[in-house]
Amino acid sequence: MNRPCKPCFFLLYVGTPANIKRRRYYSPDIKRILYAMCLERSAPGMMKEGVTKSVASDMGVPLRVVQRVWLDGKTGGGISAFDSNKKKNCGGKKLPFNPDIIKDVAFNVPLRQRHTIRDLASALHMSRSTLHRSLKEGKFRRHTNAIKFTLTKQNMKERVRFCTQMLDSHSLPDDPTFKSLYNVIYIDEKWFYRAKKNPIYYLAPGEQIPRRAVKSKNFIEKVMFLGVTALPRFENGVCTFDGKIGFFSFTKLEPAKRRSPNRPRGTLELKAMTSVTRETIHKFLIEKVLPAIKEKWPAEERGCPIFIQQDNAKTHIAVDDPDFCRVAQEDGWDIRLMCQPPNSPDLIILDLGFFAALQALFEKSSSSNIQEIEANVIKAYLEYPVDRSNRVFLTLQACMREIMLAKGGQHYAIPHLKKGTPERIGQLPVRLQVDKEDAVHFITA
Incomplete structure (x- = not known):
């Protein structure tokens, strides 16, 4: 077996000593600059005394480097001597791709x-x-296809009718625009799970894999929340009303039936409601949603019509529920219920983008029980930026415009409005315009 000599054997197993200086690499561009500076400071065909030293000092390179560059330039035919010798277009030719x-x-x-x-x-x-x-190279593209909800002809007609009703009557027919939506409140329910089944983590080399365990993957702890939000208000770039009415959890306190090492029997524990009925929604609307609206809504708009938009779930109450109407009309308020078209989650900002953003913020925290789920969801709701909430309302109007163009259909691409640019200069619109001919056509149809 041929073993390396002693110095090489030492470097092979110990490594290169720190006191050994490596030769620095100077690119052809740097060499051209050095040679040009030498030419500039010299007489034609003659190097003046002290030029190489001054160039080395100004450029921060060793004196021998400048001297070597000057010599290579003189013997190599000038500045072209520093052109790269790397071969181009080498190797096998690329086969043409026929789209x-x-x-x-x-x-x-x-x-x-x-x-x-x-x-x-x-x-x-x-x-x-x-x-x-x-x-x-863009010769073909990757597409993620989302399954859509099924619509009947009646559903499509109601979707178009709903979108046309959102047009401002004062802007018709010359300059059709949507209403400002300042008097519309959106409510909907969403489940928040304690943990995802298959989250993605980025780990360092050698880092231990996280160990997560639950009793059953099909019964991970979850809590349902009722979201209530409206369009935020701004005056001179300052937020005067954030539109966050409330985010209410469907939980209840129950006494513990058995003792455990963590608490004695009879201790009140926070439990999630496993079944949310119409009576539960009715109670939440009267006891929580309406008082929150009356507390947080701008006082100068008391008496103006305020609409609460809900979907057509079976658990939601009727728009003419007597108990709700009685409480909603108290103290000079005029709060009404309205329903969006059936099978239309794209006509409510909560399903359109608000819930997805809250889910992303919630997943940045770690929850181990019902109390922490509730606390982390409320924290994500309060920390959600108001300006991003304002953008979702513009996206809602863009979707209504696309729904009218699609004649009530659901197979359309959500348009990119590039809302960040006008928002930075303070010119983000509150209402979107609709093509005049399209607006007249759908209103008269």
């Missing part, structure tokens, strides 16, 4: 056989690497 292959196979290969790059490469008889490079 028509994708178009041809789109009519022959079912969509269910095109879920992955591997399946598509097999259908095209191509390598996965070639197909992946073509994907990065």
Whole structure:
């Protein structure tokens, strides 16, 4: 066995000593700059005394480097001597990719056989690497397809009618725009789970994998919340009303039936309601939602009509419920209930984007019981930025505009309004405009 000599053997197993200086690499661009400075400070064809020293001092490089650059430039034909010698366009030629292959196979290969790059490469008889490079170059695209809710013809008519009713009558027919939606309050329910089944973490090399365990993956602790929110108000860039009416949890206090090492028998414990009925919603609306609205709503708008929009769930009460109407009309208030069209989660800001944002904020915390779930959800609700809530209302109006163009259909792409740019300069609109001809057509239809 041939072993390396003693110095090499030492470096192989111990490493390079710290006191050994490595030669620094100077790119061709730096060498051109050094040579140009030397030419600038010298007479034609003659180097003046002290030029290399001054250039080395100004550029912070060793004197020998400047001297070597000057010598290479003189002997190599000037500044072109520092051109890179790296070969270009070397190696095998890239095979051309014909996009028509994708178009041809789109009519022959079912969509269910095109879920992955591997399946598509097999259908095209191509390598996965070639197909992946073509994907990065934009020769074809990746699409995530979301399943939509089924609509009947009556549903589509009601969706169009609802959107046209949201147009401001004073702006018709010359400049049709949506209403400001300042007097609309949106309510809806959402489950928040203690933990996700398959979250994604980024771990450092060698870091221990998190250990999570529950008694049953199908019965993870969860709490239902009733969200109540409205459009925030701004005056001269200052928020005067954040629109956060409340976020109420469906929980109750029950005495413990058995003793445990953590508490004695009979201790009141916070439990989540496993069944939310119409009577429960009726009680929450009268005892929690209406008092919160009357407490937080701008006092100068008392007496003006305020609409609470709800979906058509079976647990929601009727819009003419006598108990609700009696409490809603007390003390000079005019609060009314209204329902959105059936099968239309895209017509309420909570399902459109508000709940998803709260879910993302909630998942940044860690909850181990019902009390912590409730506390973390309320914390996420209070910390949610008001300006982002204001953007969701503009997205709602954009969706209503697309619904009218789609004749009440649900297969449309949510438009990107680029709301960040006008918001930074204080020109974010409150209402969106609608094409005049389209507005007249749908109103008269």
